[in-house]
Amino acid sequence: MAMELYQIRQFVAVAETGSFTKAAVRATVSQPAISASIGKLEEELGQQLLHRRQGQVTLTSAGEKLLRFGREVLSACAHIKSELKNLGGTETIRVGALRTLPTVHVAAVMAAFGRSSGDVGVELIEGTREELQQRLSQKKLHLTLTSLAAGEPTETLPLFVEPYVCMAPADHPFAKDRSIRLADLHGERFILRTGCETFRATTDLLVARAIKTKVVYRTDQDDRALALVAAGLGVALMPALFHMPGVVGVPIRDFEAKRTIGLQWMPGSDAIDHISRMITTIRSHAWSCDLNTGEKRRLAIKVAK
Numbered sequence: 001m002a003m004e005l006y007q008i009r010q011f012v013a014v015a016e017t018g019s020f021t022k023a024a025v026r027a028t029v030s031q032p033a034i035s036a037s038i039g040k041l042e043e044e045l046g047q048q049l050l051h052r053r054q055g056q057v058t059l060t061s062a063g064e065k066l067l068r069f070g071r072e073v074l075s076a077c078a079h080i081k082s083e084l085k086n087l088g089g090t091e092t093i094r095v096g097a098l099r100t101l102p103t104v105h106v107a108a109v110m111a112a113f114g115r116s117s118g119d120v121g122v123e124l125i126e127g128t129r130e131e132l133q134q135r136l137s138q139k140k141l142h143l144t145l146t147s148l149a150a151g152e153p154t155e156t157l158p159l160f161v162e163p164y165v166c167m168a169p170a171d172h173p174f175a176k177d178r179s180i181r182l183a184d185l186h187g188e189r190f191i192l193r194t195g196c197e198t199f200r201a202t203t204d205l206l207v208a209r210a211i212k213t214k215v216v217y218r219t220d221q222d223d224r225a226l227a228l229v230a231a232g233l234g235v236a237l238m239p240a241l242f243h244m245p246g247v248v249g250v251p252i253r254d255f256e257a258k259r260t261i262g263l264q265w266m267p268g269s270d271a272i273d274h275i276s277r278m279i280t281t282i283r284s285h286a287w288s289c290d291l292n293t294g295e296k297r298r299l300a301i302k303v304a305k
Helices: 003-017 019-026 033-046 061-087 103-116 129-137 198-207 222-230 271-281
Strands: 050-053 056-059 089-096 121-126 143-145 156-169 189-193 214-219 236-239 247-250 258-265
Touching: 003 019, 003 033, 003 056, 003 061, 056 061, 056 271, 061 129, 089 129, 089 271, 103 121, 103 271, 121 247, 121 271, 129 143, 129 258, 143 271, 156 222, 156 271, 189 222, 189 236, 222 236, 222 247, 258 271
Parallel strands: 089 121, 089 143, 189 214
Antiparallel strands: 050 056, 143 258, 156 236, 156 247, 156 258
16 A cells, blocks of 8 residues: 555545535645545545535545544644754744734734744734635645635634724714714715725725715725824724724724634644644734723624634
8 A cells, every 4th residue: 555645635635625626725736636646545545535426525434534544644744844843943933914914913922922932933924815825725824814714724713803993083073973874984084995805895885875985095004094094184994903092993883894813724733832832822812902001992802712
């Protein structure tokens, strides 16, 4: 029997995603190649591992056993690789961070990890959700702190859910309201965040409701957008986690956009010590607090349990 490690990795990908197509994306090979690999593995083992029915893939009893053992093998290989790399010097963990996360929170998390894990270096790479997902699947990242979506072929850990709100200067009339309607933005001086995940959907919604704002600035830099709001140049639609003195986040009662922020990593990676420590550090961060005062924010950030 000549079972190869790549066959185990590809089988686990198919079993966990329930799809040859998604597994091929995770393994960065073509779908015919991964189908041939699984077929060869079944021939070598003399066992049918998968039921293939109308595009759906489920495990046979033999497949369930191989999945359990296969995960153990991949986890052991990842651990061995990490330990051997450590012999050559300082280990480095590559972390992807969603571009639209507040810099102050990302910096606080990285600083906390550095204080507790001085023996591990960190390379921080920012990007959009799609860019980070691609780099993770290509094994160019160990871990991503990103916006989660359903059906992705990775391990995930939700951290919190946050709404999108209207960020207004503290002396703006909106700042005194418990909430506003989306229509209240009509005619307002507006700072447009071009890098927002909901940019297209929000733009279409405003058009559909005939809500016209006065765009005074366009930027893909959220910290700059928030500073412009603080300076009184306009209002902006932003995730509730953002915070700056002189800015008030006002809920919008007829705007239901939300995002779930969490962690993603490839199966088995969390068995590696420094990645496990990074996950623990990020998970324990006080996401819903004002980092300057330590107080919980007025806008509820729903922290995952």
